[in-house]
Amino acid sequence: MMAEPREMKENKLWHRPLIIFITVLIVVGIIALVTTAVVQNKALPKKYKYGIVLDAGSSHTAVYIYEWPAEKENNTGMVRQTHSCNVKGKGISSYAARVKEAGMSLKACMDEAKGKIPVRRHHETPVYLGATAGMRLLMKENETQSEQVLSSVADFLRGYPFMYEGARIITGQEEGAYGWITVNYLSKNFHQERSTMGALDLGGASTQITFVSQLRVESPENSLHFRLYGNDYQVYTHSFLCYGKDQALRLTLAQQLQTGDRHLSDPCFHPGYQQEKSVDRVFGSPCVSTSLSRPTYANFTLNGTGNAKLCQSNVKRIFNFSSCTWGRCSFNGVFQPPVEGKFGAFSAFFFVMNFLNLTSSSLDESKEKLEQYCSKPWDEVKQSYSAIPEKYLAEYCFSGTYILALLENGYSFTSDKWRDIKFLKKIGGSDAGWTLGYMLNLTNMIPAEAPDAPPLPHSGYVSIMVLFSLLLAALLLLLACKVFGRPTCAQNKYVI
Known part of the structure; x- marks a missing residue:
């Protein structure tokens, strides 16, 4: 076979370092792109x-x-x-x-x-x-x-x-509204356009109910309008001052003391429970109506009888269901539309129902279990829950009965609606309550309009850029091979 012509040898010698140089540039470019993407997406100290x-x-x-x-x-x-x-x-x-x-x-x-x-x-x-x-x-x-x-x-x-x-x-209306904002913010209902959750809050001196109503809110003082993340919410809210669990107990005792008997047989306390109570402690609250006659004695003896059904009858007497000037009312003449959707019940609602192991029970099951609990002898209860201070332990029977009456008879959570209530303490590690909503409102951290966002997230943008860069590099490499490549010696035949 004849030796390759000098011109072909010279072309090959000239092309080889050029191809190597271009290849090195492409490899360096790819490395630089990948490195930039990795560094750009590296987690930074927050x-x-x-x-x-x-x-x-x-x-x-x-x-x-x-x-x-x-x-x-x-x-x-x-x-x-x-x-x-x-x-x-x-x-x-x-x-x-x-x-x-x-x-x-x-x-x-x-x-x-x-x-x-x-x-x-x-x-x-x-x-x-x-x-x-x-x-x-x-x-x-x-x-x-x-x-x-x-x-x-x-x-x-x-x-x-x-x-x-x-x-x-803060006003009762604010307390209810901020609690509603908190549970829906933590549940991410606002920005994901989910149905909102109603809020049920119970403290020692007041209780709040707040939810989005599809019906017109007849009472202006119970109506709030929010625009959050570009969505409008027409919210019903009301706070019942004096209907927290501690004040409700005072109201119930004051009603029972109208008999004038210093020895009070109370079905809301366990059998065998006996305690000397102060009349001032009951009637000294501004929640107790001045229309009720105050006993002349300073102290009275409370004797528990442990009957949940009788306790519920006594509790219902502190609610007024007879007067309503609106289309419909909850109690005490306060307008309330029918409850709608899911509800989160927190604060004392959770703590009491959790102690009684009623957070996942139906309404009928809750009544049955509460009857069994209230009928337990006081000495047995103290022995079973020795770590809980007696003052709080003694009131769980009343508090549980009051919660059932408030939710069923006051707010109209009937048996079929009961499953819509979720008793909760925390949502995603944060306590359910009004405090987070209060801070979010005062710091303007919930915008009225949904924040603008680029078409792609940053990581998606970088990934697409890297992918296209790799494709471009591959095309350049293919082009270089086509431009600078030559037929092999085997493909070139010369006659001697």
């Missing part, structure tokens, strides 16, 4: 912001710390609860006679909050205190004392390195 809300309830105060990524401040579903602390002792309204102690009662929990939040974030962390029904009652009873208590807690909170944003008494 920077968080914080907020503190104090729930100054009638029976106690709780401090909640919330956290959210600083760079995504207005994105839904980003705020979460990171810590909670229950203040020892009663609510701030109990400090009416010693107002200077009201602020100091918060010290242990606020010191905890100071340690939980990074020091560099202290100065920008807002602190809100919202007082509920206990302070509403004190305001009705003694406005000066209520203002002094709020001033005491305000002065105390200003002493911390946080951004103090106020301490005030």
Whole structure:
């Protein structure tokens, strides 16, 4: 075979380093693209912001710390609860006679909050205190004392390195609305366009019901309109002051004491339970109507008989179902449309029903189990639940009976509607309650309109760019082979 011509050898010698150079450039380009994509999508250290809300309830105060990524401040579903602390002792309204102690009662929990939040974030962390029904009652009873208590807690909170944003008494309507916002925000119902969940809240001095109604809300004071993430919500809400479980017990006892008998046989307490009670404790509440006659004696003896059915009859007497000037009412002449959709029942609704193991029972099952529980002898109950303070343990029979009466007879959750109630404490690690909704509202973290978003998420954009870059590189490589490639020697035959 004849040796290759000199010209062909020279072309091959010239093309080989060029092809190698182009190939190296393509490989380097691919590596650079992939490396850029990986680095771009690498998880970065997150920077968080914080907020503190104090729930100054009638029976106690709780401090909640919330956290959210600083760079995504207005994105839904980003705020979460990171810590909670229950203040020892009663609510701030109990400090009416010693107002200077009201602020100091918060010290242990606020010191905890100071340690939980990074020091560099202290100065920008807002602190809100919202007082509920206990302070509403004190305001009705003694406005000066209520203002002094709020001033005491305000002065105390200003002493911390946080951004103090106020301490005030929130209305019952606000409490209901913020609770509704909280459960739907945590359930991600707003931005995913799901049906919203109604909110049922029960405290020591008040109870709230809030839900979206498809019917016209006849009473303007019970109607709220929200525009959240581009959607409109017409919400019904009402707060019943004096119908929290503690005040309801006082109302029930006051009714029974109208007989004038110092020895009260009470079916809402276990058989064998006996306790000396103060008349002042019952009739000293502004919730107890002045139309009821107050006994002349200072104390009375409460003897438990443990009969849930009789207890329910006594409880129903504190509701007025006879007068209604609207198309329909719940009780006490208050307008309420028919309950619609699913409901989340939290706060005391959950704690009482959870203790009684009734959170997943039907209405009929709940009544049956409650009858069995209330009929248990007091000594047996104390032995079974020795870790629970007797004051609270003694009232579970009444509280459970009251909850069933309130939900069934007050709010009209009949047997078929009962399954729509979900008793819950937390949603995704955050407590269900009004505090998160309160902070979200005050910090404007829920936009009225849905936030704009690019057509593709960032990771999707990078992936597509890398894919097209690889395809382009492959095409360039193929083109280089076609342009610079030559027929092999075997394909070129020369005659000798």
